[in-house]
Amino acid sequence: MGKVVKVSGPLVVAEGLAEANVSDVVRVGSQNLIGEILNMSGDSASIQVYEETSGLGPGAEVVTTGLPLSVELGPGMLENIYDGIQRPLPEIKEATGDTIARGISIPALNRKKKWEFVPVVKEGAKLIGGDVIGTVQETSAILHKIMLPPRTGSCVLKWIKKGEFTVDESVACVTLANGKELEISMLQRWPVRIGRPYQQKYTPARPLNSGQRIIDTMFPVAKGGTAAVPGPFGSGKTVVQHQLAKWSDVDIVVYIGCGERGNEMTDVLNEFPELKDPRSGESLMKRTVLIANTSDMPVAAREASIYTGITIAEYFRDMGYDVAVLADSTSRWAEALREMSGRLEEMPGEEGYPAYLASRIAQFYERAGSVQCLGTDDRRGSITAIGAVSPPGGDISEPVSQATMRIVKVFWALDSSLAYARHFPAINWLTSYSLYTDALTPYYEKEFGPEYMQNRNRALRTLQEEAELQEIVRLVGQDALSAGDQLTLEVARMIREDFLQQNAFVTEDAYSTYGKQYRLLDLVLRYEDKCREALDAGCELQPLFGIAARERIGRAKTADPDNYEAIYDEILAQMNAQIDEIKAGGEDE
Amino acid sequence: MIKEYKTIREIANPLMIVDNVEGVTFDELAEIELPDGSVRRCKVLEVEGNRAVLQLFEAAQGINLAESKVRFLGHPLQLGVSEDMLGRVFNGMGEPIDDGPEIIADDYRDINGLPMNPAARAYPAEFIQTGVSAIDGLNTLVRGQKLPIFSASGLPHANLAAQIARQAKVLGKGENFAVVFAAIGITFEESEYFINDFRRTGAIDRTVVFSNLANDPAVERIATPRMALTAAEYLAFDKGMHVLVILTDITNYAEALREVSAAKKEVPGRRGYPGYLYTDLATMYERAGRRLDNPGSITMIPILTMPEDDKTHPIPDLTGYITEGQIILSRDLHRKGIVPPIDVLPSLSRLKDKGIGEGKTRADHAGTMNQLFAAYARGKEAKELMTILGEAALSDDDKLYAKFADAFEKEYVSQGNETDRSIIDTLTIGWKLLSILPERELKRIKPEFIEKYLPREEAKE
Secondary structure, three states, X not given: OEEEEEEEOOEEEEEOOOOOOOOEEEEEOOOOEEEEEEEEEOOEEEEEEOOOOOOOOOOOEEXXXXXXXXXXXXXXXOOOEEOOOOOEHHHHHHHHOOEOOOOOOOXXXXXXXXXEEEEOOOOOXXXXXXXXXXXXXXXXXXXXXXXXOHHHOOEEEEEEOOEEEOOOXXXXXXXXXXXXXXXXXXXXEEEOOOOOOOOEEEOOOOEOOXXXXXXXXXXXXXXXXXXXXXXXXXXXXXXXXXXXXXXXXXXXXXXXXXXXXXXXXXXXXXXXXXXXXXXXXXXXXXXXXXXXXXXXXXXXXXXXXXXXXXXXXXXXXXXXXXXXXXXXXXXXXXXXXXXXXXXXXXXXXXXXXXXXXXXXXXXXXXXXXXXXXXXXXXXXXXXXXXXXXXXXXXXXXXXXXXXXXXXXXXXXXXXXXXXXXXXXXXXXXXXXEEOOHHHHHHHHHHHHXXXXXXXXXXXXXXXXXXXXXXXXXXXXXXXXXXHHHHHHHHHHHHHHHHHHOOOOOXXXXXXOXXXXXXXXXXXXXXXXXXXXXXXXXXXXXHHHHOOOHHHHHHHHHHOOOOOHHHHHHHHHHHHHHHHHHHHXXXXXX | OOOEEOOEEEEEOOEEEEOOXXXXXXXXXXXXXXXXXOEEEEEEEEXXXXXXXXXXXXXXXXXXXXXXXXXXXXXXXXXXXOHHHOOOEEEOOOOEOOOOOOOOOOEEEEOOOOXXXXXXXXXXXXXXXXXXXXXXXXXXXXXXXXXOEEEOOOOOHHHHHHHHHHHOEEOOOOOOEEEEEEEEEEOHHHHHHHHHHHHHHOHHHHEEEEEEEOOOOHHHHHOHHHHHHHHHHHHHHHOOOEEEEEEEOHHHHHHHHXXXXXXXXXXXXXXXXEOOHHHHHHHHHOOOEEEOOOOOXXXXXXXXXXXXXXXXXXXXXXXXXXXXXXXXXXXHHHHOOOOOOEOOOOOEEOOHHHHOOOOOOOOOHHHHHHHHHHHHHHHHHHHHHHHHHOHHHOOXXXXXXXXXXXXXXXXXXXXXXOOOOOHHHHHHHHHHHHOOOOHHHOOOOOHHHHHHHOOOHHHOO
């Protein structure tokens, strides 16, 4: 047992901890504050305490638990909301009221609740670590697979029970290679700072369908990929993250609110149970785990929250599920690192951030990926990691943005000038990129035909041309442009307003299927083709811009998702007819 | 038995080091008694073995190292709270300065408060009508929101904040409201402007004032907003009131924080502000909100002046990342005589979407709002182009947009500090302005609303 000698905010130094290990979780003082050992020197340990240290002084006792910071994994995590070190917030509310008092110790998984366990293997079966031995229908949307702990090794199943159990009751027993018996419960523990093992990683080759047109069509992310959403405040980072959490076609969503607003978490808690997954028809909350370490909660636990979240994600990945991890915001996490580093009096790197900032960010994103899971069957799972970045002043030359850009493959750059014009999602089409387009093209071509990517590339080219033409317009005015160039500008505007803009708060528009995305963009591009034909036939521009079908194209994105094809066909027919009419009129004269 | 120490080793304003202490804890409050009997307060910043580092809340002037005594009080800085605080004036440390009686405290609260459990929050969704079109129509304030005003030196933020405090109301509800006003390092005149305005409207009896003026000790400012929020939390969540908290000026607060950080020789972040400025501001701003099963609410309007009108300066920047939007005042509009000079494009209310629409304001609100924003943005772009190339270079549509932008600033934004517009008036003015544009351009509004609300042709020529 050790004694505190120094307290400076969340950093505590204690002596007499010779038996403790680096990274052990410790309990500090009479209030049993939770801390983690960062460094050791002789028998003195520097401890980061995950709770407010007010009232703590020298002489207070420190006890090590002998275990690294771990999470509990098992049924009961879905639909729940945890703090940064996996304490269940609804139960804290029951215990201490509306505010979070200190030193509370509530297990992450409810010990009283019984789950219906259904074995899927028979006694005498030969198993290895990671094998699924049974299932629990955790929510109506998700079948929770109970696996042997990863490091079990090869073993033989001695017995297995069917029925209702709590998470810490034994449901099975295996005989290990060394002849010992090991009882298995539905609960596993795993240290958060170590990635859970898998057999093999693959290059991601399937897109994550987010229902967001600028993402799916223009800058797609792969399942198992990594993406960053940087942007100044007010540019809609959180709305993008929320949209991804709502509409992504993954099995599980882990949403980490890291040092952000409390009301945003409340919003998710209120809204997700009401929303239906467009694929399964189930409530979105049934596939969601929330980690909330809001900005007013202790800063050290913010550092841990990212790891807590990704470890939970890895556990679901190991079941063979596709998981999305959304971290909002990694900059706040980096600031927590900086604060602890400063208190440890480490030599700072850039802007006061510790020198190990880049390697920590890289380690986090590298835990994403598409893998073959442990076990004898051929399960494959993936984690897609999407992190928001909040660069000071929106300037991405700062260390967190730069370190993130070096590692992620997709970059959705949010732009404040788009946000001011209420162009949402305010993802800038000129500066954003996706390095997955090549890897995903075969998938898109196979599923939706070669035109999908051709149209996408053509639209991006048009937007690029628009940027160049705009510079000329700024110098000499629009009238100086040729009719063809003016049409390019008009079409670019249609791509921006009628296709890329997507209103998260309008039900029909919040989510677009691939089919609807393709048809909508196609509609705009066909308009361009038709107009170019008419121009070549000698028509004037203005009547072409003024046709009545244009307004309908503008409203096409909010067309009924079940019936959009018929509506688009009708618009297309109307558009063609109206342009033909103008052409005919022009020829008559 | 409280021990007294006469072992002050060093004072380097605003820090003090005391040796040979026992049983001292982090964040504990302490008192220094001077030889003449006067008492000053300080708090523990760091304790290592038997040495404590303290931060003074008042000036160090006159403290004698050998003769002064230090007492540790065994608790953090607290505020005695009571409903009797309404109508009273306190200094930045929570002591009454209005010659009234001492407050008999109901309870003593740690001024740092405790983090609110996100699972216990109620999402703010109740529309507050401020009577200011640029806010109600476009950047709607809701009850329990924290919405700062980003101002700059020489801009009339005080007038706008006072106007909001005066006119704010929730439609069709009886009120149990209170105002908590914290003056943080501002001048006597500015503070007096607010207090006079509260007096004029009679709100003064429902107001608690915490006053740390420009000539009061700077380090005291670190406690002032937290005093105010502790009082606000008590009134809102213990007494069920709807509390409007005005904190002005956060820039002064952040500078005081920087002063202490520099004295502690901490590694500075951007512009010398400590790396924990974000967390520190968040622990204040996040105290706004509503709680489940609690009738009260805290709506917060912090005011800050942007140094050099620079929105990317750390103080506005970090504030914007925490608060639920921002109202930005513009020097250009102020010069043009637009009152209040709210720059609506970079202004934002993040909670507006749940606070507007059918049953709250009117069904057409969201669509017209988006249309006004988009039209004004395009209009401003057109006007920029016009200044370079002349009006002839604009397309016909762009000419209409430019006309719209001018009319929008004059009729919609500029309403003066005394006009109290109802939300219906605001929406009507919005529709009138939109009628300047061709109807086919109104793509963000549902056709049925255009049918119902758009003023028809007979108005034009």
